[in-house]
Amino acid sequence: xxxxxxxxxxxxxxxxxxxxxxxxxxxxxxxxxxxxxxxxxxxxxxxxxxxxxxxxxxxxxxxxxxxxxxxxxxxxxxxxxxxxxxxxxxxxxxxxxxxxxxxxxxxxxxxxxxxxxxxxxxxxxxxxxxxxxxxxxxxxxxxxxxxxxxxxxxxxxxxxxxxxxxxxxxxxxxxxxxxxxxxxxxxxxxxxxxxxxxxxxxxxxxxxxxxxxxxxxxxxxxxxxxxxxxxxxxxxxxxxxxxxxxxxxxxxxxxxxxxxxxxxxxxxxxxxxxxxxxxxxxxxxxxxxxxxxxxxxxxxxxxxxxxxxxxxxxxxxxxxxxxxxxxxxxxxxxxxxxxxxxxxxxxxxxxxxxxxxxxxxxxxxx
Amino acid sequence: xxxxxxxxxxxxxxxxxxxxxxxxxxxxxxxxxxxxxxxxxxxxxxxxxxxxxxxxxxxxxxxxxxxxxxxxxxxxxxxxxxxxxxxxxxxxxxxxxxxxxxxxxxxxxxxxxxxxxxxxxxxxxxxxxxxxxxxxxxxxxxxxxxxxxxxxxxxxxxxxxxxxxxxxxxxxxxxxxxxxxxxxxxxxxxxxxxxxxxxxxxxxxxxxxxxxxxxxxxxxxxxxxxxxxxxxxxxxxxxxxxxxxxxxxxxxxxxxxxxxxxxxxxxxxxxxxxxxxxxxxxxxxxxxxxxxxxxxxxxxxxxxxxxxxxxxxxxxxxxxxxxxxxxxxxxxxxxxxx
Numbered sequence: 117x118x119x120x121x122x123x124x125x126x127x128x129x130x131x132x133x134x135x136x137x138x139x140x141x142x143x144x145x146x147x148x149x150x151x152x153x154x155x156x157x158x159x160x161x162x163x164x165x166x167x168x169x170x171x172x173x174x175x176x177x178x179x180x181x182x183x184x185x186x187x188x189x190x191x192x193x194x195x196x197x198x199x200x201x202x203x204x205x206x207x208x209x210x211x212x213x214x215x216x217x218x219x220x221x222x223x224x225x226x227x228x229x230x231x232x233x234x235x236x237x238x239x240x241x242x243x244x245x246x247x248x249x250x251x252x253x254x255x256x257x258x259x260x261x262x263x264x265x266x267x268x269x270x271x272x273x274x275x276x277x278x279x280x281x282x283x284x285x286x287x288x289x290x291x292x293x294x295x296x297x298x299x300x301x302x303x304x305x306x307x308x309x310x311x312x313x314x315x316x317x318x319x320x321x322x323x324x325x326x327x328x329x330x331x332x333x334x335x336x337x338x339x340x341x342x343x344x345x346x347x348x349x350x351x352x353x354x355x356x357x358x359x360x361x362x363x364x365x366x367x368x369x370x371x372x373x374x375x376x377x378x379x380x381x382x383x384x385x386x387x388x389x390x391x392x393x394x395x396x397x398x399x400x401x402x403x404x405x406x407x408x409x410x411x412x413x414x415x416x417x418x419x420x421x422x423x424x425x426x427x428x429x430x431x432x433x434x435x436x437x438x439x440x441x442x443x444x445x446x447x448x449x450x451x452x453x454x455x456x457x458x459x460x461x462x463x464x465x466x467x468x469x470x471x472x473x474x475x476x477x478x479x480x481x482x
Numbered sequence: 483x484x485x486x487x488x489x490x491x492x493x494x495x496x497x498x499x500x501x502x503x504x505x506x507x508x509x510x511x512x513x514x515x516x517x518x519x520x521x522x523x524x525x526x527x528x529x530x531x532x533x534x535x536x537x538x539x540x541x542x543x544x545x546x547x548x549x550x551x552x553x554x555x556x557x558x559x560x561x562x563x564x565x566x567x568x569x570x571x572x573x574x575x576x577x578x579x580x581x582x583x584x585x586x587x588x589x590x591x592x593x594x595x596x597x598x599x600x601x602x603x604x605x606x607x608x609x610x611x612x613x614x615x616x617x618x619x620x621x622x623x624x625x626x627x628x629x630x631x632x633x634x635x636x637x638x639x640x641x642x643x644x645x646x647x648x649x650x651x652x653x654x655x656x657x658x659x660x661x662x663x664x665x666x667x668x669x670x671x672x673x674x675x676x677x678x679x680x681x682x683x684x685x686x687x688x689x690x691x692x693x694x695x696x697x698x699x700x701x702x703x704x705x706x707x708x709x710x711x712x713x714x715x716x717x718x719x720x721x722x723x724x725x726x727x728x729x730x731x732x733x734x735x736x737x738x739x740x741x742x743x744x745x746x747x748x749x750x751x752x753x754x755x756x757x758x759x760x761x762x763x764x765x766x767x768x769x770x771x772x773x774x775x776x777x778x779x780x781x782x783x784x785x786x787x788x789x790x791x792x793x794x795x796x797x798x799x800x801x802x803x804x805x806x807x808x809x810x811x812x813x814x815x816x817x818x819x820x
Contacts, residue, residue, distance in 0.1 A: 125625050131711060147629070147788060238699060238785025244529040310700055311784045463629065463710075464787045 122150060125463075129158045133236045133467045136477030142458070142466065149466060152458040154451060159481040164441050171436040172198050172272055172408045180266035182443065183479040185228050188214075188221035188257075189421040191270040193443075196351065197417045197428040198272045201410035209398035210274035215352050216287065216390050217257065217269065219383045223294065224253040225422035226376045226383075229474050233373070234305060236471040237314050242305055249297055252290055259283060273404035288391050291384050298380060306377070315369040319457050319469035322367055329453045332446050333424025334379070335473060338364035338371035345420040352419075357389045369472040376474075379422075409436050423447050423474055447479040506594065510583065514731040515545045521777045528781040555720035563717065564621040571618035572718065572725035578610040579729035579736065586739045587662045589749045589761040600661040601653065604740065605646050608695070611729060612638035615714050618726070622717035630713025633703045633788060637694060640795035641701075645691035647803040651684040651810040652677050652744050661740075665748030673752035678745040683806040685745050687799050692737045694791070697730065698776060700783040701791060738772040746772075 128139035137158035143151040163182060167175045172194070179190040192214060199206065231246030254264045261269045261277050269276055305311055323339040336343055344361040346354040362378035364371025412434040418427035424446030431440040450473050457469055489495055519534065519542065526533025534541035559568055585600035587593035597603055612635060619631020653659060655677065656667030668676045678685045694701040703713075710716070715726045742748060746768045749761030786794070 123625060123628075125629075234784060238702070239783060240525070240699075241529045241781050244531065248530055308784065310786050310790075313790055314784060314787055462788065 120145075127466070128155075134470065134477075135232065135475060138470075138475065138477050138480065140454075140458075140466070140470070142463075144463065147462045147464075149458050149461050149463070152455045152466070154454055156448075156451075156477075156480050159477050161482070163482050164443065167438060167441040169437060172410075172438070175438075175441070176270065177266065177268045179443075180268055181478060182445065182482055183421065183423065183426070183447065183476045184265055185476050186221050186225040186422045187265065187267050188217045188269060189419060189426060191267065192218055192352075193417065193419050193421070193426050193428045195270045195272050196419065197415055197430050198408065198410055200417050201413065201415045201430060201432060202272075202408070204273050204402055204404060206402050207274060207399040209278075209395050210400045210402065211353055212390060212394050213275045213279060213400065214270060215354070216387060216394075217260070217267075218352070219387050219390070220253050220256065220287070222383045222422045223380050223387075224250045226380050227253075229376060229422075230301070233471045233474075234311075236467050237311060239305070239308075239311070242301065245297075245301070245304075249294060252293075256283065256286055256290070259286075271401065271404075272408050274399070274401035276400075278400045284391060284394060287387065291388050291391070294384055295381070298377065298384075302377070306374075312370065314468060315373055315472070317366070318369045318461075318465055319472055320366060320368040321453065321457065325453070326367070330449045331424070331453060332449065333420070333422070333474075334372045334375045335424060335450045335453075337361065337375055339367035340365055345418060345425060349418070351417070353390075354386075356393070357386045359383075359386050369468055372472045372474075407436055409434055410438075418444065421446055423476065423479070424450055443482060445479045445482055447473075447475040447477075448482070451475055451480060502594070506583070507580070510580065510732060510735060511728075513735050514728055515549070517731050517734060517773060518545045518548075520773070521780075524774065524777045525781045528778075549724060552720055552724040557720045557722070560623060560717050562623045564623065567617050567621035568717075569722070571614050571621060572722040572729075573614075574617065575611050575614035575729040576725050576732070578607040578614075579732040582607045582736050583732070583739075585661055586736070586743060587665060587748065588739075588765050592762065593662060596660070596662060598658070598660045601649065601659045601664075601744075604736075605642070608733070608736070609638070609642060611733070614729075618718065619714035622714070624717050626710045626712070627714050627716045630703075630710045630716070633710075634697065634714060636788075637697075637701065637703060637791060637795075640792055641691045641694040641799075644687055644795060644799035644803045645695060647800065647807060648684040648687035648691060649744055650803075650807045651681045654807070654810045654814055655680065661743050665743055665750070668747040669750055671754060673747065676745065676747035676750070681745065681806070681810070683802060683809070687803045687806065688741070688745065691795075691799060692741065693776065693779065694795070696733050696737055696776070698734075699780040700786045702785060703788055703791060734773060734776060738769050738776070741772050742768040 123144040125142050125144050126139070127142060128134040129137035131139075134140065139155040139158065141153045141155060142149050161181070163178050167178060170178075175194060176191055179194050180187040182190050198204075227246040227250040231243035231250075234242040257267055257269075258264050259280060260283060261267045263269075321339065323341050326336045326339045326341065332343070340363050342361060342363055345351070346359075347361055359382045362375045362382065364375055410430065410432040412432055414429070414431050416427060416429045418425050420426075425444065426446050427444030429440075429442040429444070430438050433439045454470065454473065458466055461469065522544070523533040523541075534544035537543040537547045559565060582604045584594045585597050585603055615634040615638075616631045619627040619629075619634070622628075652664060656664045658664060658667070664677075697703075715723055718726060742765060747764075749765045751757050751759060751761075751764055
């Protein structure tokens with residue numbers, strides 16, 4: 117009888133496929149995982165605590181750095197919470213600008229996911245194709261607010277900058293371009309036998325488990341639960357536009373992959389309508405008091421970020437700074453199922469499943 | 483070189499042979515240098531990048547600079563590594579890689595050894611490189627390296643079997659294990675007389691198994707960077723690492739040349755009226771196409787999973803290659819024997 121031992125393997129925080137400084141300690145029996153313990157906190161910066169000493173406008177740049185792949189939606193959830201508390205009226209033009217940048221951000225974020233996921237699975241080229249197209253969006257954002265990643269674009273009551281002349285036309289041109297590229301991606305990757313064999317039936321769970329663990333976004337919808345906050349609790353102007361919520365049936369990595377690609381398509385559909393309906397004139401900032409002091413009380417708002425349901429809970433004592441600020445970060449919540457999913461899988465599937473969750477460590481650790 | 487090789491071994495002849503060996507080593511190293519450059523350029527173009535273009539004209543000296551960097555790098559050996567095996571592994575990887583090249587014939591007259599068991603010699607020696615990878619993975623005393631080494635052992639064993647059996651058909655057709663005789667058996671007439679069409683099943687199995695033997699995408703599991711960081715050579719740096727890389731590219735050379743010899747008619751022209759072109763050019767052309775094909779695959783495919791790899795090797799490639807042997811034998815019995 118050969119004596120065998122379990123192998124304790126430390127994956128991360130410096131590992132090419134943990135998407136930043138996420139760490140997971142796995143026990144391996146051969147190549148099969150018997151136990152997995154995620155270790156997080158390597159990127160913890162205490163955003164929520166820092167925010168207690170800042171006024172609301174000063175908090176906005178901190179939200180950029182949470183989910184740095186999707187900074188626009190993070191901006192929005194904070195200003196949306198404050199506006200809800202103060203009952204502010206947002207000018208239509210500003211609301212349109214917000215919606216357009218948020219949907220573009222969703223496209224960009226899913227492109228990053230698509231590229232890096234395929235890189236995890238071992239295909240190098242799609243990563244560069246995805247980043248080429250994301251670059252266009254990033255350039256447009258750069259033109260709009262002078263930053264490529266951490267935009268600091270939205271303000272309580274509106275947005276900081278109006279669209280520069282010709283900007284909206286560039287967005288309009290981008291939509292058909294991206295639609296064409298999406299078809300190209302589908303042809304290149306979605307039918308690849310190796311790729312399908314790698315992701316079909318991997319990381320499967322059912323709707324009840326997903327709801328029990330509080331999953332959201334594509335991680336929830338892959339099980340067939342129809343829950344997209346843009347439809348379920350329309351915020352901003354989402355009730356004005358027509359779009360579908362793609363759903364999965366099997367709840368595996370393949371469904372998550374299909375859903376995210378389909379969501380890019382739906383975002384482009386929203387963008388197309390939004391660009392057409394974009395108001396000619398109007399203000400980009402509403403009437404906001406000089407000092408932003410939400411009335412004493414609490415508010416919780418939630419929106420659909422590319423990664424799932426991002427929420428912001430503010431407790432105010434009527435001061436310029438929040439008494440307590442709490443973000444519900446979808447990446448963090450979606451990770452909770454990971455240890456359970458990984459048991460019995462191989463080392464290779466660990467990467468497939470972890471990539472399929474779509475985490476951004478800045479958001480996990482906050 | 484044919485007749486000259488069988489002359490008695492005098493001091494003069496030994497010196498000349500040694501010099502030939504050095505020249506050949508230079509050619510192989512030159513190939514590796516520019517194969518890496520070519521690979522980076524080709525994949526760069528496929529991925530909307532430019533590829534190396536800074537060092538020298540068109541970046542031609544990029545690989546030279548890289549190797550120079552590896553040479554002057556500090557030589558590190560992990561404290562808990564098995565020193566002897568750790569040092570042995572890169573050399574053990576390279577020696578068989580270079581030794582197998584000796585049996586490859588380039589033209590009618592240009593070859594380095596006329597072995598009547600040439601193919602067998604190739605297969606037997608290339609198997610030793612697996613050992614080097616396992617030893618390297620084990621001696622590093624690193625968990626990732628160990629996993630990479632183990633994967634490599636499993637993979638190489640599973641794929642050497644279909645690789646060898648897929649060429650049995652070729653051996654049956656030409657009736658020899660000598661690579662020169664195999665090429666000669668494909669001589670005359672058009673390109674459809676080459677082995678790749680009559681032996682299409684064997685050819686496909688051979689290519690798949692060869693890519694796997696080379697540890698290249700989609701079968702690059704031993705060094706799957708997204709899972710195992712760098713696999714078996716994760717602890718290697720400097721010149722030892724360079725030796726692992728070098729032997730990998732020497733195998734690219736070897737497999738491309740072997741495929742040309744076995745299936746693509748070696749130095750023969752694709753059509754009778756093209757015979758005036760020197761054979762070496764045809765050889766190089768076919769050789770370059772195979773090398774390009776290997777690089778092309780790398781830019782296109784995702785990586786396969788370990789269990790799928792094993793499944794493909796044992797459940798698909800092996801039966802198919804056996805079937806190919808059977809079909810070839812039946813064909814020979816029914817049509818050729820009489």
